[in-house]
Amino acid sequence: MDIQFTEEQELLRSSVQRLLRDQYDFEARRKIVASEEGFSRTQWEAFAELGLLAAPFSENAGGLGGGPLSTMIIMHEFGRHLVVEPFLETVVLAGSLIEHAGTPEQQQAFIPGIVDGNKIWALAWTEEVSRFDFANVTTTARREGNDYVLSGTKTMVIAAPWADYLIVSARTSGDDRDRAGVSLFVVDRRAAGLDLQSFKTIDGRRAAEISLREVRGQLLGREGKGVALLEAGRDRAIAALCAEAVGAIGELNSATLDYSKTRKQFGTTIGSFQVLQHRMVDMFIAHQEALSLMQHLSLNLSAGDPGLSRLASGAKSKIGYAGKFVADQAVQLHGGMGMTDEFNVGHYFKRISSINIQFGDPAFHVLRYAQLDAAA
Amino acid sequence: MDIQFTEEQELLRSSVQRLLRDQYDFEARRKIVASEEGFSRTQWEAFAELGLLAAPFSENAGGLGGGPLSTMIIMHEFGRHLVVEPFLETVVLAGSLIEHAGTPEQQQAFIPGIVDGNKIWALAWTEEVSRFDFANVTTTARREGNDYVLSGTKTMVIAAPWADYLIVSARTSGDDRDRAGVSLFVVDRRAAGLDLQSFKTIDGRRAAEISLREVRGQLLGREGKGVALLEAGRDRAIAALCAEAVGAIGELNSATLDYSKTRKQFGTTIGSFQVLQHRMVDMFIAHQEALSLMQHLSLNLSAGDPGLSRLASGAKSKIGYAGKFVADQAVQLHGGMGMTDEFNVGHYFKRISSINIQFGDPAFHVLRYAQLDAAA
Amino acid sequence: MELALSPEDAAFRDEVRAFIRDHYPEEMRVPNPETDLTKEQSLLWHRILYKKGWIAPLWPKEYGGPGWSITQRFIFEQETSRAGTLPPLAFSVTMVGPVIYTFGNEAQKKKFLPRILSGEDWWCQGYSEPGSGSDLATVRTKAVREGDHYIVNGHKTWTTLAQHADWIFCLVRTDPNAKPQSGISFLLIDMKSPGVTVRPIITIDGSHEVNDIFLENVRVPVENLVGEENKGWTYAKFLLGNERTSMAGIGRSTRYIQKLKRIVKAEIPADDPAHLEFLRDIARIELDVLALEATELRVVAQMARGIDPGPAASLFKIRGTEIFQDITELIHRAIGNYGLAIREHPVSANRFMPGPEHAHTASEKYLNSRKLSIYGGSNEIQRNIIAKAVLGL
């Protein structure tokens, strides 16, 4: 059903909207992406001041207790503005892993730094052949005193070049691809033995390949139970990414609609061509359905529904296909404009393409959805 | 490449066209389908007189030596007129199995009866759970003297109610689903112990479920090698069915195009709506591609290409999807008319639906095509 | 997916569920209720709902409606469709009834409404004509005033279940000189009137659901005119726009997906690569249904707050029919070779049908459901409607 936002939620939404409208238009974003660092610490501080970085955390953990619905609200607006700052990585992924799996000491040590905007985090789980499988881990960790020592290579770690801390998955027991025996570790990004090779991503972010040579890290959560933690983290990340995708879809639809009403070809606006009208109707329907499913997922996440992980995969898949369809058509209907780097439509296309890769593509998740049903 | 027909082939084509134009219009077909027997012996005799039932057989076997290209020509025209008579079952399937696998005695005993139109045949391979797998056979055959005795149940045997003879697959050794150990047998349709339960098919044909209780039959081909024979027979049947489908697709396209030029809605012909124009363009493209692939397959079948069976599966799949798309859209564009039994479009739809089931649906064949590649 | 219900609404839902469980007639549970029931059988459930006072959820209380909230109506719709009950005749209760109580005079209300509710009168719809398709304004059936009667001549088509009907509501042209949409009147005609002939149209699934109706010099008393002469187009649009809260067919689709899953499990071995493909295709359709259902719930919640649903009915019509067509196609594919067979109509127990029972209606359902994207305003027309609403053209 339609979520009727509480006053607090409405306030959150309108304040994010105002901030981004004032400070994060497409030109401002271009400058941020083109800057040396590739993201804006000023913006990050503004997010912190507005309480965005505290919003989803429970009040016990020093947050505002907004939960998944506040994440949904924030990410939806971030999607509309193509925000590149690592809210997903720092708050939704690392923050929630620390909150859910960390010891009280770890929570006290790390969450305040996230909430006040001082520390940025990234999650390093991908390896060369892991594809979308959390259990496919060859990086190893062995115990040494109270700490662990990690060795191996992680790749495609988004936001790593910006990060102060990494959460790294590594194998403490079992064979490659065993579900059991994977553990999570907090690693300082500037730790000895850790090397970073940075590169750009298609959606204007930065990522890195990370080599670990006997790097010290501290265990996060129970040893050997990392896959389950990552799966729960993925469910939360999916809800956030779905909201971001729906924000982007909405913007693409309104941009395309506006364009179709002004752009002329053969003496008439292209919006008068029935083929393009029906295309835009299907884009509208895709947006409506994606929006509904996004709300449904975030509500279920808030309620802690037991079938949540299956639902998350389903939503990732359905919203992923919807996003791909809308992005393809938005570029097509914009013609040459859709292909240029100067114009925003292509950047929404690329962000949606990225969302459809992060944590598994729509084909992966629809099969996961099907197989969890068959197993039930 | 485009087949340039020989004079003989052109003659065959024009004579089939003339016969069907004169005697097999949609009203004539309706009467045939509604008749007690459900097919026309008069038509069948006319086919025999015209040499159609002899066309693909080699001259040695008493045929005209026209090979797969003559089958393609005939089936393409049959597809255009929705001919229900069992040419596929009698000539393409049973005829070629006897010609390829029969002993000289069997060829002499059976082919003349086919060629002169006196005997009708059907192929009984399907069983309750066989789906599209020739090796999934529970009907058994055991040797008794020179003959075999068959027991079991065959289902969905098209044309069986019309047939004088059946070719039946049965297991002579091995377990259910073993490729080896399946053999083919010629069985008299009126043999003792054989019972038939007839029913109608969606495309206006008749079929039957056949129960065999200790029914005598004679071996066709080598014992235990039935699956390979059936596969080769399927390749030939696919080439014929593809030609029939392309004939039906062509008719649907021209009917839809004509309708779109005369049918008015909202004060204009529906052919002036851009959405329907583009739909018809895609139908045109589907027809062109299907036609090309049909020719390519029949040429390769004539040449005895070693990759033929993979190609046959590929063509069955691609032409199947093309047919389904065209049939769906032809019904949709004809509106209510497309839904009525009185009008021809729905019957093309149903014949294409049937073709897409016979010997495996497009999804089955595209996987087979993929897996034969992966195995190569 | 369930609405987050108030305790009262939850109690209502439980009451509806229990009532269906205890009272839905066993003899209506045949393989294909749409085609396999006699007129009398298909009225059984109508009469039970009538006695319960639940036959007309959308009607105002004064005319015999139950006085439910939007949420209650939605719950009722959802529960009955999930349980697979045969809906009461839409042409009577959902379509002509509201026209009569909104635009009819007191005599008409008094005469017709009680008989609609009780099921005594079976109504059919005389909108489509040969050549009209989705463009209803091209009505050619003529009604000429002669004293206290109209003399009606014309040809209506695609008339659903007219073979059972007692009455037909018709669009007729009363002013041949006016513009297409003016000059149309809304007339109620007794099917027993001399000059009314019903001719069956058999559809490609072999069933007799729709009909041609020929009207030859049919004398219709002027008191059967609804509202004003030449204002019929207004009432016709009202009727078309009298959108039900549930056009998406979620309940029906959900039931058929369950059926599809059972068939796939029975027919396709788990080690067949087709099995995984079916699971994937089923998953995609389940997600389509889930997204549509979430959208429907969102719209219902908005309507309950007084927000205009916009072109939602067209969206539900498009997606609901596309989804159901996909499901019937998958079922038809899942049964493999048995998809070649089709039951003969009228259905008889003596006629042999091969294969397992779950396959027996697959072909006819697959073929019959091709109509869904055509009837009731083709999906192309629905997209035009949304284009207008969305593009603002």
Added chain:
Amino acid sequence: MELALSPEDAAFRDEVRAFIRDHYPEEMRVPNPETDLTKEQSLLWHRILYKKGWIAPLWPKEYGGPGWSITQRFIFEQETSRAGTLPPLAFSVTMVGPVIYTFGNEAQKKKFLPRILSGEDWWCQGYSEPGSGSDLATVRTKAVREGDHYIVNGHKTWTTLAQHADWIFCLVRTDPNAKPQSGISFLLIDMKSPGVTVRPIITIDGSHEVNDIFLENVRVPVENLVGEENKGWTYAKFLLGNERTSMAGIGRSTRYIQKLKRIVKAEIPADDPAHLEFLRDIARIELDVLALEATELRVVAQMARGIDPGPAASLFKIRGTEIFQDITELIHRAIGNYGLAIREHPVSANRFMPGPEHAHTASEKYLNSRKLSIYGGSNEIQRNIIAKAVLGL
């Protein structure tokens, strides 16, 4: 699939194959030749073909063509594209050359044709303008006659590789009062003329392939007018209609499918259910290519017999681009997480790129190929063209 070739044609095919194998420059085999080569590097193969006399298969022999049959041209096209050679610049050889030798005067033929063949002049195309899109008749760039010169002012856009160009052929408006398609002239402009400015347009894949061209009071000698003033639309249409025998891109698609198969084998374990899905998707695309290739061969055979190919070029454009877009998308999907990375342009060996080499250009190819359904007359326009030809409207 191979044409059933005569012995002479088969010998010709073998000769072409051997020539490519022995002479295609190794330094042109970079990850993405379209963006990673310098101007000089991309001309290497052009010059080799020129020396061999094979640079202009479509040109008449008198202007430097090789005098091949339709079948030989097709074989050459097929062999070069299958071998993955970078095609010679189409704007010079395929586009402006035929316009000059068909409509140009003797002086123009003498001046331009040899330099096109040798690769001395690099041409670009000045057709599109901001706002014109697929509707080329809306040319707004003005050319005003002033003595022996035209003074040209305007703005051309989407000009491919203009950064390397020596000359541009332009549509300019010489009669502002005529109807859109009249009053257009076809002008050849030296890119070194004062007033010509080239501004790069970076596309979403990060590459610099297309440009804006600003023309400010550019003085163009009247001898650079092709044909008659105000008849340019005729020449422009001739150029657009000068369809190559192979627009379907079979060779390129076939090569990329092979690449896709290697990537799927390397990246996705056989026991991952995604593996079978990829095999299925690849099979479907292979069959699309096969059907398109069979169609192309059928059309070539018909053309060799003098049969009009009808709207075949539009069919090949639509399906060829749809297929190639599908392939680049599957490759991008097959590399999984590496699809997030993109190479920086201009390419430098010092910049790190993660993942296996076969993945390095996947993102840019995926993004860049989105243009294919837009450029060269969008696929919607191509469908309009076929609709006209098929529907006879």
